[in-house]
Amino acid sequence: MNCNNLSISVAEAARVFREYLHEEGLRCTEQRLDVLRAAWAAAGHFSAGELHAMLGAEVSRATVYRTLDCLVRAGLLREVLQGRERTYYEPCARRGHHDHMLCVACGKVIEFCDERIERLQDAMCREKGFRPIDHRMGIRGVCRECRGKEDAQ
Amino acid sequence: MNCNNLSISVAEAARVFREYLHEEGLRCTEQRLDVLRAAWAAAGHFSAGELHAMLGAEVSRATVYRTLDCLVRAGLLREVLQGRERTYYEPCARRGHHDHMLCVACGKVIEFCDERIERLQDAMCREKGFRPIDHRMGIRGVCRECRGKEDAQ
């Protein structure tokens, strides 16, 4: 897997979404595009609730959830960092994939990717006869800045 | 990290738990020990609900949840595979750590561990100045058996 983390533009995402909807015989509604735009406007990660807050009364909560599922199926978003509390999403990179480090002190998310790790994961799957669809890796810990603060105390 | 996956015996787990409770000024109740025993009786992974079902009326649902938190704090259990739906737990290996593959077809969990991956993760953390506490890696996909069934169709 390639570790370049370039996600596509809103415009291209919208184009891909329209295409997906058309192919599936689904309808391209204003609400669906609103959700897509909000998802792209949100820098990095976001939850369904955050997106709903951004959209105000434009789109109902139920529709936000339904559209997020739709965008995942369209291959435009992926679910990441499923915590105990809520599901987070982020735009799929056109090329590339990355994993996450979560700072337990400040909540910051650091993205990283290592092709060697990806290759080893693929190797493990082959070894077990497992066909991978998706994976997620999250490392919880303390980031450089928060370590600095701890030391200062 | 060592990939040996030997978890400690119930007896030793109970000893560690008692010690932890004592140190923290907490009380060693029959219910807490019941939960610990059930956790060790459950092969591999289990959810709070499954444990509560195993225990029947011996321990209330609320106490199962409270005790699971307690066991995690004691370092005896860890949370794994936090899916959208519920939290799973498993006994901490005394030495050793492993990751998971989840078959989306049959729900089976395959454990694996690769020291090279662990080392690379540690290297990524050092590179980012990140102090790791814990990590989880899950690969979703289709297991060998389910792939066989798919092919047979």
Add this chain to the structure above:
DNA sequence: ATTAATGCAAAGCATTTGCAATAGA
């Protein structure tokens, strides 16, 4: 005796769903 832990039932919260109204195609 103290006071932490329990059980119950109710509350919380993210997410899903039934259904009548709305609006793409």
Add this chain to the structure above:
DNA sequence: TCTATTGCAAATGCTTTGCATTAAT
């Protein structure tokens, strides 16, 4: 027109919590 989609409110399912009772130390 036809039927997928929406919004609302209620439901779901896991988890947490308030509080009176019980029990460990």
